[in-house]
Amino acid sequence: xxxxxxxxxxxxxxxxxxxxxxxxxxxxxxxxxxxxxxxxxxxxxxxxxxxxxxxxxxxxxxxxxxxxxxxxxxxxxxxxxxxxxxxxxxxxxxxxxxxxxxxxxxxxxxxxxxxxxxxxxxxx
Numbered sequence: 001x002x003x004x005x006x007x008x009x010x011x012x013x014x015x016x017x018x019x020x021x022x023x024x025x026x027x028x029x030x031x032x033x034x035x036x037x038x039x040x041x042x043x044x045x046x047x048x049x050x051x052x053x054x055x056x057x058x059x060x061x062x063x064x065x066x067x068x069x070x071x072x073x074x075x076x077x078x079x080x081x082x083x084x085x086x087x088x089x090x091x092x093x094x095x096x097x098x099x100x101x102x103x104x105x106x107x108x109x110x111x112x113x114x115x116x117x118x119x120x121x122x123x124x
Contacts, residue, residue: 002026002113004096009118012086016122020081022096022115030054030074033099036081037108038092038120047106048094051079059104063089086122093117 008020022034036048049070051058058070064083072079079096097111 002098004098004113004115006094006096006115006118009094009120011121011123014087014122014124016086017082017084018086018120020083020094020096020118020120022079022081024077024079024098027098027113029077029098031100032112033102033104034070034072034079035097035099035111036070036079037095037097038090039095039117040092043092045095045108046092047108049081050104050106052104053102057104059106061106083120086120088122088124091120091122093119 003025005023012018035050037045038048039045047061048064049060051070051072055072067085069082095117096115098113099111
């Protein structure tokens with residue numbers, strides 16, 4: 001059974017940082033590209049970041065470029081999202097998803113497996 005489990009969310013003040021983790025099990029993790037997404041209440045799902053199978057390549061959404069960094073440790077079957085300089089507009093449920101495709105597009109659908117999400121709240 002494939003599982004993706006996000007963790008690390010919580011409440012943080014403006015300008016603060018959080019590191020999210022996405023732990024995978026039940027799949028050959030190194031063979032999957034992984035994406036991060038977020039969805040705020042009443043809004044559509046938004047692309048945040050995507051990292052290649054090896055971790056050598058990544059792409060970011062425009063609203064997080066320069067503040068967020070995605071990385072992975074295939075030995076631990078885990079992908080990370082380091083989020084810095086957080087602001088209230090970053091408040092959302094954050095999801096990770098795994099994709100067999102190697103393309104580095106910023107699409108928000110078509111992934112093979114999804115996690116349940118972790119809440120991030122940035123307070124003023």
